[in-house]
Amino acid sequence: MKFVVTDLIRKKRFGSPLQDQELKFLVENYVNGDIPDYQMSAFLMAVCFRGMTAEETASYTQFLKNSGSTLSFEAHHPHVVDKHSTGGVGDKTSLMLAPIVAETGVRVPMIAGRGLGHTGGTLDKLESIPGFSVKLTLTEFQKNLETRGFSIIGQTNEICPADKKLYALRDVTGTIDSLPLICGSIMSKKLAEGLSALVLDVKFGSGAFMKTEREAIELAQLLKTTGDRNGVDVHVLITSMEEPLGCFIGNSLEVFECLEILQGKQRIIDGEDFYSDTKELTLKLAGEMIYAGKKADNPEAGYKMAQEILSSGAALKNFKNMVEFQGGGLEKAFLGCKQVYEVPALQSGFVTKMNVEALGMASLLLGAGRQKASDVIDPHVGMEMQTRIAMPVKKGSPLCLIHSNGHEEKEILTQKIQQAVSIGNQNPGAPRLIRKTLR
């Protein structure tokens, strides 16, 4: 071998940046099996402590990308844009973004993920539609994009096999939470889509991986630099995940919310539209994507275009077309659950805070998500929020409704949700959803 693996591990351990060729050697030889897991996991742990420079991160990401197939469009097609979110609870914007943005002529090649832990995944949501297949080949996917402008599929074995293998190793060695490793994992898959630009929704708060705005900005900057160094224009929205996004949490329930929004509906509870934040974030992200895809002169113009596409029904039509084309049938999508019950507030006051991660974990108890990758989910179950931060609640009134198929222990779940929603006497004011934009 060209390098001695322990030399490279020790170089990182003692804080020296690795050269391009050294990172390339590590990634390539790990994928082909010449470097064993036990050496790579020691290296990954050293990265957790020492980090990587922006230059190392960009190179590492590039080598992950190069480990597999990449999409390519006509040379330098300036209108290929995707969105990626760092994950949250109730975050269903992708389902509407692709149908909205594609209508402007921007191509949206969305390779999406599954839910893990407290956060949901776009693929699980789409698969709650009976018959819907996310398993297209890359060839079918690319053809879809050329004829219909957008497509949403699952991770394939052809894209970034290095990331797949490394992610699995990080998962079992306590090395998931490292900014450069997270960045490499996110960006390699996105770079493989052959994008001209990428819009990122980097979330922070109790329901996000990044707990503070400062951490989110740090990650955002690293993601942006990594994109820039790899020739992709990256725009970032820093958004709050201090309460669930929208009204529903749970796979088919979230598809239902999207269809209602695509149909122009609202969901008013105590005078508040519980769809308004989902809709607003979707339009902001869509506007940014349209701008990044050079179909609008500025994000505000993009936002207006998105608004019109939504209200004209064009986005709904595109969404329905996608469902039909990928084999799904919406008529049987919303079967409902065996039981719907309320989780009552234990006292009166204002909702001051939500532990959104705990709410996401509660939806796992219902069967809506996975604790580990091999868990099977129930597409129909979930939660329907009846309150949000800064709203008044009365003792005994519902914090949320539970759509249940009986997987959970009702008392335990009820308690967990009651504990996750703090009620106090002072109205804290509603949190701002979109905090910052980096371009």
Next chain:
Amino acid sequence: MKFVVTDLIRKKRFGSPLQDQELKFLVENYVNGDIPDYQMSAFLMAVCFRGMTAEETASYTQFLKNSGSTLSFEAHHPHVVDKHSTGGVGDKTSLMLAPIVAETGVRVPMIAGRGLGHTGGTLDKLESIPGFSVKLTLTEFQKNLETRGFSIIGQTNEICPADKKLYALRDVTGTIDSLPLICGSIMSKKLAEGLSALVLDVKFGSGAFMKTEREAIELAQLLKTTGDRNGVDVHVLITSMEEPLGCFIGNSLEVFECLEILQGKQRIIDGEDFYSDTKELTLKLAGEMIYAGKKADNPEAGYKMAQEILSSGAALKNFKNMVEFQGGGLEKAFLGCKQVYEVPALQSGFVTKMNVEALGMASLLLGAGRQKASDVIDPHVGMEMQTRIAMPVKKGSPLCLIHSNGHEEKEILTQKIQQAVSIGNQNPGAPRLIRKTLR
């Protein structure tokens, strides 16, 4: 499993000490194969960054020890003492210590190691004696101890299998140099010998693993605390390895030096006895062992007893008995090499400094040691020092003699040795060999 391995890895990663039960779980399940290498190597790398508390180190060491067989003597036999050196170049004291100390009634159960890298190993030195077997069973070893008072054997598979497996993993994952891991590896094997006391020779300087006296003291204190917490009385000598110990480097050459010292001989070169430091360190360590084994009231009295045993010929007799008993024949031990040549000084002046690690590595080129564990060594080759720090040298006069069987490239070796010995105009004064004692 009782604990989730990633939880334990992450606990260490984020700086929390592990509980006894958690360390026990890790060691036991790693040895039995339930915890894979890739998880353990991530844990070890986290230990390299976070360290272990004295309490964790003592527990970790205990669990390594408990992974295999341990020796035991009559309940609380107060006179079982071994010595361990952290390794150096020309360090042959063990060969004389056991025969000297055993003569006082202290039992010396010496489980010794092999050379790796620039440092030599007691087993390789003994095996240079034709027929000498270091492969006794633990039962034979224990019987030897009871009838003859001492025995020197190699590591067996029954002793500390956890250390064996962990050491091999650390070797290929860049995690060798971590004080608690080094401490665990050294002390677990010594604790398994059923000692009442242990005398440590912790070396520092250009020929030792610890480069500074401060580092050596830090390791010494950790070793001592770990011994104390496991019920073994630990005495430490902090000694300098800024020049090779004694006159000879190389396996049969070092046995030769020991035999000469055991016979009361000197080796005078330019008015200096080149055996004096080997002899002095041996007597100091022996005195400390005799004192630790409660056969002398203080180390000075122990030293005097050791001196008498050496000059009376009793130690020589014991050594010869051991050789005979373990199958060796001294009459064919010193065959000599094909060629002996000089490495001349390039200038006149005083020897101001030696790069002892480089001298050790030079002896590897001759075939006297191993770069990796599977290398085969030539027992006869080595170096015979002709100068030491603070001695005057003349341009062209020999720095050392090379005993060669033609494995090396003569010009390269000569250059390396010339580079390793610094010559200047100022006499730096001879370095003090024994710097500090911890009891």
